[in-house]
Amino acid sequence: MRTTERGTTGPERGQRVGGAQLAELVEEMRPRSATVQDLVLATLREAIVHGVIVPGSRLRQEDLAAIFNTSRIPVREALRALEYEGLVESEPHRGFTVTSLDADQIEEIYDLRIVLESHAVRLALPLLTDVDLQELQDIYDTMTAETDADQQLALRERFYLRLYSITARPRLVGLIARMRQEVARALRWQLVQHSPAHHGDFFEAIKAGDADRATAELASHYRKVAALLRRYLREMKQRGSDGT
Amino acid sequence: MRTTERGTTGPERGQRVGGAQLAELVEEMRPRSATVQDLVLATLREAIVHGVIVPGSRLRQEDLAAIFNTSRIPVREALRALEYEGLVESEPHRGFTVTSLDADQIEEIYDLRIVLESHAVRLALPLLTDVDLQELQDIYDTMTAETDADQQLALRERFYLRLYSITARPRLVGLIARMRQEVARALRWQLVQHSPAHHGDFFEAIKAGDADRATAELASHYRKVAALLRRYLREMKQRGSDGT
DNA sequence: CCATGCTACATTGCATACATCTACAATGGC
DNA sequence: GCCATTGTAGATGTATGCAATGTAGCATGG
Known part of the structure; x- marks a missing residue:
């Protein structure tokens, strides 16, 4: 038995x-x-x-x-x-x-996300139409108004994937979606509302058509989140509870 | 066979x-x-x-x-x-x-390969040991000595994946392998021995520890190959034979 | 003559049943 | 008392058979 x-x-x-x-x-x-x-x-x-x-x-x-x-x-x-x-x-x-995620994998995934998503941003920016921007704005507004953390996270995914889809590159978008999905588990542990300001800054850069600023914002944010998650993982490990 | x-x-x-x-x-x-x-x-x-x-x-x-x-x-x-x-x-x-590959997909895959493989090169270079270099040299020598086109292509795959594996990033290496596999079909149509010189130049840059030169070499080569494949595809399409 | 609905067939999707493998533990030898 | 061995139970891997769905062809009506 x-x-x-x-x-x-x-x-x-x-x-x-x-x-x-x-x-x-x-x-x-x-x-x-x-x-x-x-x-x-x-x-x-x-x-x-x-x-x-x-x-x-x-x-x-x-x-x-x-x-x-x-x-x-x-x-x-x-x-x-x-x-x-x-x-x-x-x-x-x-x-x-x-599967479980350890610190190394968090590191790798966020590193990949920076590379892939920055690339997507640079490809998408020149193709953005006013209609696209309006749609993104709608999603963004709904997101900031949302109070439920889970719903907010879902809307965030929709916002970013919508933006990346403008590249019309299914493989690229698919890879990004997969990487985001893999860490989505970890994001729910805590810090779901880590830094709402970031997404605003990022969106501003997008609207301004400034790819350099957008990707810089994105990279620095992701590095921060990855560091947070790694520290959280270390703590969990010490407690023996060995989280994801 | x-x-x-x-x-x-x-x-x-x-x-x-x-x-x-x-x-x-x-x-x-x-x-x-x-x-x-x-x-x-x-x-x-x-x-x-x-x-x-x-x-x-x-x-x-x-x-x-x-x-x-x-x-x-x-x-x-x-x-x-x-x-x-x-x-x-x-x-x-x-x-x-x-599945079939059309021109757009060739474009997307090679674009992704440039991004991912350049990233891998930059990560791998600082980690390269003498032992690694020797192993790569061995594969490279075997490759250049090989006459059978299929064997040569297989060795090329081994060479590059070996290099990228030094990064110790399984996801990155996996994605690269997948992208290479997807276009491997197309590569067999023709131009299997497209430009042997390129790989030599690339390897020289690697040995010199020059990441910029290596990635530049890589990117320019892939763009050339992608263009060749696209032209080939267009021709096939006109003939109605609609290749891969 | 062309469009439309129906019937029959081919193929996939799922359920049940059997074979094979791994893990664990009791037993015997040392 | 400790270790190797073997037997047994549980789970996975595979085979066969049935049900559901999509497709092609033909007949029928406009």
Whole structure:
């Protein structure tokens, strides 16, 4: 018997996933999914990014199949997809686990984000139309007015991805989206509202058409956030609680 | 071996895949694969990159299962993995097809390669040890001595990925590898030995520790190759033969 | 003659069942 | 008492069969 449940269900390192909060998510994603594995994929992605499933969790196919009320086949494929997104990892015959982020990976991801997003900014700026700017402004205004931290973060993603999409480069935008998604988990630990001022400065530079200032702003901000996250990670590690 | 032709099998746009040349590949990959889907994945990847399966081909699960002498399940998962690598695409209930590269995508990929690989060069240079340099030199020498075009291309890949690996950044190296793989198909059309001089100049800059010169060399070379490929694509398109 | 709806087929998506592998623990030898 | 070995349980990997969906062809009506 391995059934770890009962009493000790604290978010521990090798825990099984509980269907508690997952069940809600499933119903929320259902209408948007064409096929079952899409549902599983979307739900698990959301659950991991939002921290409903903690890093280190073993994802057993049969458990998940039970939660989603389906068989293991769609689950397997969804897990495989998540593996390629970097949210889970697997070894043959040993199954899947949710990946953890250590300081080195935070460093690498933010470094990549600076490179990729700066590039996207430089490509997007000359292509920006007035209509684009108005749309960005709308999103930005909605974001600053929003009080719920989660909603705000979602709007921030929409703002930046919208901007980058103007480049009309699907691969570039896709890579950026993946990197942002990977660290989104970490961002929820704390400092969700780290420095609202930054985004304002960045947007001002964009509106002024000043690529140098925009990318400089972006880089310095990301370096700050990465440093914060690294320090947070170090603290967690010392406490032995080994967070994501 | 490379055996490209076969009189009758005109590589047509929506063709089914023939097990003819695939069979060889399968046996070649078998020893290295732990599980069946690894075998399918590795073989199909090799086949697509080497042009054994032409772009636009429909990849029917049952056909592939027959070729690999297995069931559709491992095939499905391998195809899903290839989709995330960008080599095939799929729509629900409609199946998988090998992706094609048009001029815009060539442009985007080479642009990304310049950004990512330049970044990698700048990160790697300060970390280069004498041992690293010796290893690179060995690969380089083997490469220049090699006469077979396919082997030469493989060694080139090894040389560059080796260099980039020194950065100790798995995501960065992975992205670069993916981008290189995507265009590897195109490179085999022609100009496999486009400009051997470039790699020599690049390596000299590396050995001199001159990051600016190395990245400049790299960028100018990639822009040239991208332009060549785009022109080639345009010609193919005019002929209606619509290559990759 | 062309457009439209229907029927039959081909192919994918999913479920169930079997085979294989890994991990763990009890047992025996040293 | 400690270590290697082997047996067993649990989980993953694969095979087969059924259901759902998309596509092609033909008949029918305008």
